[in-house]
Amino acid sequence: MAAFEPVLSANFGKPESHTLAVYQAAGGYRALGKALRQLSPADVQGMVRTSGLRGRGGAGFPTGVKWSFLPKDHPGPIYFCLNGDESEPGTFVNRLQMENDPHQVLEGTILSCYATRASTAYLYVRYEYPLARRRMQAAVDEAYAAGYLGKNILGSGFALDAYVHCGAGAYVCGEETGLLESLEGRRAWPRIKPPFPAVQGLFRKPTVVNNVETAACVVHIVDRGVEWFRSMGVPPDPKVLGDVGSLGPKLYGLSGHVNRPGCYEGPLGLPCRQVIEEMGGGVWKDRRAKAVVPGGLSTGVLSAAELDLPLDFVGPTRAGCLGLGTACLVVLDETYPMFDFLYNSCRFFAEESCGQCTPCREGTHWSMMILERIKAGRGRLVDLDLLLEIGDQIGITPGTTICGLADGAAWPIKTTIRKFRGELEEYIRRTNPQGHLATEPVPACVEPCEAASG
Amino acid sequence: MAKITIDGRQFDVPDGRRINAIEAAGQAGVEIPHYCYHPGLSVVGSCRMCLVEVGTPDPKTGQVRVQPKLTPGCNLTVSDGMVVLTRSPKVQEARAMVEEDLLLRHPIDCPICDKAGECRLQDYFFRYGRAGRRTDLMPFSSRRRDLGDVTLFVDRCILCTRCVRFCAEVSGTSELMVTRRGAREEIDVVPGFPLRNNLSGNVVDLCPVGALGDKDFLYQQRVWFLRPHAAVCTGCATGCSIWVEENQDRIYRLRPRVNPHVNRWWMCNQGRYGYHHVHDPGRAAAPRRREGAAVSQPDWTVLVGELGERLRRAGRLGGVFSPYLSVEEAYLLATLLRSIDPGAVLAMGPVPAIAEDERYPDGFVVSAEKAPNRRGVEEVLAHFTGPVPGFEHFLDLVRRGEVQGAWVSGGYRDAWIGESAARRFEGLAVLIVQDLFPSPLWERADYALPAAAFAERDGSYVNRGDRLQTAAMAVRPPWGVRPEGGLYWELLGRRGLYDQRAVLDELSREILYFAVAAGPIPEVGVDLKLNRLAGSLEEKTA
Numbered sequence: 001m002a003a004f005e006p007v008l009s010a011n012f013g014k015p016e017s018h019t020l021a022v023y024q025a026a027g028g029y030r031a032l033g034k035a036l037r038q039l040s041p042a043d044v045q046g047m048v049r050t051s052g053l054r055g056r057g058g059a060g061f062p063t064g065v066k067w068s069f070l071p072k073d074h075p076g077p078i079y080f081c082l083n084g085d086e087s088e089p090g091t092f093v094n095r096l097q098m099e100n101d102p103h104q105v106l107e108g109t110i111l112s113c114y115a116t117r118a119s120t121a122y123l124y125v126r127y128e129y130p131l132a133r134r135r136m137q138a139a140v141d142e143a144y145a146a147g148y149l150g151k152n153i154l155g156s157g158f159a160l161d162a163y164v165h166c167g168a169g170a171y172v173c174g175e176e177t178g179l180l181e182s183l184e185g186r187r188a189w190p191r192i193k194p195p196f197p198a199v200q201g202l203f204r205k206p207t208v209v210n211n212v213e214t215a216a217c218v219v220h221i222v223d224r225g226v227e228w229f230r231s232m233g234v235p236p237d238p239k240v241l242g243d244v245g246s247l248g249p250k251l252y253g254l255s256g257h258v259n260r261p262g263c264y265e266g267p268l269g270l271p272c273r274q275v276i277e278e279m280g281g282g283v284w285k286d287r288r289a290k291a292v293v294p295g296g297l298s299t300g301v302l303s304a305a306e307l308d309l310p311l312d313f314v315g316p317t318r319a320g321c322l323g324l325g326t327a328c329l330v331v332l333d334e335t336y337p338m339f340d341f342l343y344n345s346c347r348f349f350a351e352e353s354c355g356q357c358t359p360c361r362e363g364t365h366w367s368m369m370i371l372e373r374i375k376a377g378r379g380r381l382v383d384l385d386l387l388l389e390i391g392d393q394i395g396i397t398p399g400t401t402i403c404g405l406a407d408g409a410a411w412p413i414k415t416t417i418r419k420f421r422g423e424l425e426e427y428i429r430r431t432n433p434q435g436h437l438a439t440e441p442v443p444a445c446v447e448p449c450e451a452a453s454g
Numbered sequence: 455m456a457k458i459t460i461d462g463r464q465f466d467v468p469d470g471r472r473i474n475a476i477e478a479a480g481q482a483g484v485e486i487p488h489y490c491y492h493p494g495l496s497v498v499g500s501c502r503m504c505l506v507e508v509g510t511p512d513p514k515t516g517q518v519r520v521q522p523k524l525t526p527g528c529n530l531t532v533s534d535g536m537v538v539l540t541r542s543p544k545v546q547e548a549r550a551m552v553e554e555d556l557l558l559r560h561p562i563d564c565p566i567c568d569k570a571g572e573c574r575l576q577d578y579f580f581r582y583g584r585a586g587r588r589t590d591l592m593p594f595s596s597r598r599r600d601l602g603d604v605t606l607f608v609d610r611c612i613l614c615t616r617c618v619r620f621c622a623e624v625s626g627t628s629e630l631m632v633t634r635r636g637a638r639e640e641i642d643v644v645p646g647f648p649l650r651n652n653l654s655g656n657v658v659d660l661c662p663v664g665a666l667g668d669k670d671f672l673y674q675q676r677v678w679f680l681r682p683h684a685a686v687c688t689g690c691a692t693g694c695s696i697w698v699e700e701n702q703d704r705i706y707r708l709r710p711r712v713n714p715h716v717n718r719w720w721m722c723n724q725g726r727y728g729y730h731h732v733h734d735p736g737r738a739a740a741p742r743r744r745e746g747a748a749v750s751q752p753d754w755t756v757l758v759g760e761l762g763e764r765l766r767r768a769g770r771l772g773g774v775f776s777p778y779l780s781v782e783e784a785y786l787l788a789t790l791l792r793s794i795d796p797g798a799v800l801a802m803g804p805v806p807a808i809a810e811d812e813r814y815p816d817g818f819v820v821s822a823e824k825a826p827n828r829r830g831v832e833e834v835l836a837h838f839t840g841p842v843p844g845f846e847h848f849l850d851l852v853r854r855g856e857v858q859g860a861w862v863s864g865g866y867r868d869a870w871i872g873e874s875a876a877r878r879f880e881g882l883a884v885l886i887v888q889d890l891f892p893s894p895l896w897e898r899a900d901y902a903l904p905a906a907a908f909a910e911r912d913g914s915y916v917n918r919g920d921r922l923q924t925a926a927m928a929v930r931p932p933w934g935v936r937p938e939g940g941l942y943w944e945l946l947g948r949r950g951l952y953d954q955r956a957v958l959d960e961l962s963r964e965i966l967y968f969a970v971a972a973g974p975i976p977e978v979g980v981d982l983k984l985n986r987l988a989g990s991l992e993e994k995t996a
Contacts, residue, residue, distance in 0.1 A: 355638075355639040356498075398524070402500065
């Protein structure tokens, strides 16, 4: 196979890479021109479908299939939302794309809107990414000036307006219907489905929500073709019914205890170890990896023995992880206490739970309270079993909750306890020498809710 | 007709009706527990208590495959061939989980919480909760927050958001909101907008737990001591179906009764809190006779004969019929006066009204006409007298001396007749006033008879939509009160106890407008407008 040639991150590092001039000099908006002049919207949809592109935001849903849920012959308007809410802990690749190559993201958005006949694109960028927001807005302004946005783009008759929208600091806005509620100016409480956004989305109109990296891939599918896209990654496994493979390029984020944290591009399916060793320069300070989060905190952890698994949509699941997620790895070295990881994880999800549905709101809070109690020196060994039960309660029976945040909260709990039980038990014994063997129920909360009377 | 199977039993759902699994199961007699779902509000599916297993037939093979994913019953529109499992192990486990979750941080307030006895959290725990506790109790009591019309016990709230959705969708006022995020969420008012609207009392009915408290009912009575009686609100011409809930002849609260044709699930605050006059100590409690300057308290046993005698000697009779009278009472009084004087004037009393109806976004209307039965009384009187004279016309007749003996029925909640109008009645041969409270007219009456309040009488009322509903008596009147129906019945010389149903039968045979009321009256009342040429009388419950 030929050496891998980055496309998603090709412009990173070039001076002024965020400007239209630099982007065009490198061939930018060539794909858009090709699509508008030679291809119909149905053609572009077909290419994306055949390419096997799967969403890069974490769920990995086939993009072409998602687009096909839009009602045919709808009078419109159809909306497109770019999900730039990247809040999954450990994930930062969308940020780099929006900061360093906003025009690629924008071109991918425009192409996706052309394919889905969307008339308005909302570029939702999280509040915590001010530079990315400014750069996306500047890119939008440049695009309008150059005729890539607005009426009659490149004389094709296709019209598209784009607006950059700023989030307000909530992880749940990355959930597609949470994002839609936020865009509409409401509490970001995800909606029940059905109806699905493709049928009733933003302002109850047909809507497609796609991740930043997914949109960027669309550029290259149109520019270089479906065969090129399918030449990278892991082809579908004929033995598995319905498997569509893990195809195309991927931005791997790498952070934590490595020598060279950063963003590295490669085909989907690279073994975890390869990303850490070859791209990241290995674990820092001559230490060894104890645990690796494969794709954002929601996916859980891999133990050191599981690092040969490929980072495609199936690999991490073989080690009990939720999935590939965002393929942004966080490496924890041998000195790092897994209790701290579990504590931090539970605190994050309890903080970010939107609170709408009972199992997630109460389950995430309950697990955080248990970890608080363990940290305060009152942990029991049976708490680990209780945490596993809570994790199964909110994350094992599908459909229990309105959105997947609860699953994301459950997987770090389950994988950490199952894979590092010994270390956690030792922590509990050490911090609560007198009481760690107790089994009677203790109150769920460490203390009553604020200002509640005793 | 869609055939669905619930827990192995088949049920039919009529075509064209889109209902969800909770409703379908309810019709089949199966309970799917739920907190956040309410038929009058939007579906949010957030409590997750109604999760069920569902299977649909494969379009190709027809075989039913049960989905591995649990589905909330509130968001599941039933379709032909659907299979719903409400008691499988997975479903039971899910319910036990939700129940346990809700109880984790719930304050131990049952002993001091109004909702005890009608609390879904309590009921579902007994029916569906886990037997063993995995956490211990954290004894604490809820904080309290004044929201305006209602009070909120903050920590009892389970965030079903029924109250928030009600204010957004039904009253259209949106005062309530959810603040903060996650487990720290609380209900509060939008800053600067306390909960103050005429439908606000409904949020307390809606609250599945004891978080929202009715300021009128709070701490007044334990609900298991209350007996409910199916009645009709007499506050306005909308005629909401209600429950009058009492203990030992004392009313503690009124609540809406579900009626798809009238008020659906709601009632307004004026109606809900409009019962205190029943127990007002200022009520007229005993009959009074005035002879010149002398005032005496006759016994009812002699009064009945005396009243009949005075009416027969009076000359031209006139009756003022309050729009608060039931149709049976109006019919008997009209019959009584006409039996003594075939030319007796039968007039409508003053009908209190404000300028405009209050219309709410979901269609609920609080009528401008603030009396329950102007329509019904009018139709009864019209049968006897043709065009019905109004109160002003009656006053005119009295002033001209064309009426010598008057029977005035009051029963208004507020002061309804002033000094100058009352003075016009001074020249009459006999003035009989039947009313709830003393008034200038009451003072001038030869016979001042205490009236029974709405909750103390069986009777039927016709609302603005020509719907007749029968209200049951809920409490006994004060000792000295002889209710209207019984008094007229006795004055007419009829044997035995007053029988409201018999009078309704009689008048529905006599008066065409009331023909449909001849059969049994369903709980939701009967539409008198039904086209009697097109269909049979049995279709009245459509």
